[in-house]
Amino acid sequence: MRYHRIPDETIRRLPIYLRGLLFSSEQGRESISSRDLADFVGVNSWQIRKDFSYFGGFGTRGIGYNTEKLVKQIKRILKLDVVKKAALVGVGNLGSAVLAYPGFRMYGFNIAVAFDISPMKIGRKINNIVVENVSSLWTLKKRGISLAIVAVPQHAAQKTAEALVKAGVKGILNFSPCYIAVPKKVKVITIDIAMDLARLPYYIPAG
């Protein structure tokens, strides 16, 4: 299957496997079967095997997958094998929480820069990062930063995205509760926390 196009859904699941494997690896586990990984991450074992098969054989029949090796492979596929700097735009409540969030490191991310528009925040140091003026967003290009997290109010999201694209940013994680239009070459992933909550009641039986 090595020569097929990789399903988007497979890419979406890879970080889930990675998360589980990193944990499993930390626990000192050397290898893990698709069945055990399945129980651990909440995905079917055949789905896991199929997903890995798109990239070729990662496992050993009769044994399972070598955790460390598999972690390396997935990181390579996801291009997480080198530490990546990311910028944050908008240091409000949510933005500050993002800055303080410890979970980015395990994937090789380093939130290295933060921007805000408010004079109250510019120049302040939050989590060891000095907040800069959004007007200097353009400097991202020469700083070699191509990933950004947007946590600005809805009304500023589109303009922010456009400035980021102009600054050479290629990937945006958008926390603003709206669709942002960007050129096709730029990838946007939107997280709308209220929207996700809004999906829950549907699945809950009357009551």
Added chain:
Amino acid sequence: MRYHRIPDETIRRLPIYLRGLLFSSEQGRESISSRDLADFVGVNSWQIRKDFSYFGGFGTRGIGYNTEKLVKQIKRILKLDVVKKAALVGVGNLGSAVLAYPGFRMYGFNIAVAFDISPMKIGRKINNIVVENVSSLWTLKKRGISLAIVAVPQHAAQKTAEALVKAGVKGILNFSPCYIAVPKKVKVITIDIAMDLARLPYYIPAG
């Protein structure tokens, strides 16, 4: 199509449409075509029409959809037509940001209770809500709260989820970076912000 099973993907998109329509409605727009809505929310027009068709005809041929009517319909489908109380567990950085987040109201949510395990936080008032001891999670049942947001550290997530299920909670929005196992009758939606960021580099051409 009224008698078909509704695709999960359709349900996932309904809140996207709702978000766009609420905005459009606020702007005073009375009706909107699937094409205009498409441009606004970033989903194809035929996808939008197909999605709505599962529930029967919402629109008027030649005109489009009445925004206010459509908002009502989607809210009804998603069971968002009555204000729903939700509980927050874990008032750390992320939890506090969630408490302060203004976006829940538009979907009819009211984060009415907050819990934490830290004596430093218990009793403190954050965003007009007094933080309670997690040991009183069980009171949720008699308070009629069946939705919860989990923003505790990874190691506490599974235990927290179990306590919530015991307290009668039927839907969980999980911000902890791990899979949590719950009975089938309970719906969990997990948001792992680092994991979503981890998906971006894959889509970015080498550089």
Added chain:
DNA sequence: CTATGTGAATTTATTCACAGCA
């Protein structure tokens, strides 16, 4: 003449079942 609504065609993803290797 415009824009919805929907069967049919196509594409994409999941699930199965088992051959094949350690």
Added chain:
DNA sequence: TGCTGTGAATAAATTCACATAG
């Protein structure tokens, strides 16, 4: 024997094309 890897079968979702209603 145990567990991977993968074609084939099934299921699900998207896209198309157009009949149909205002």
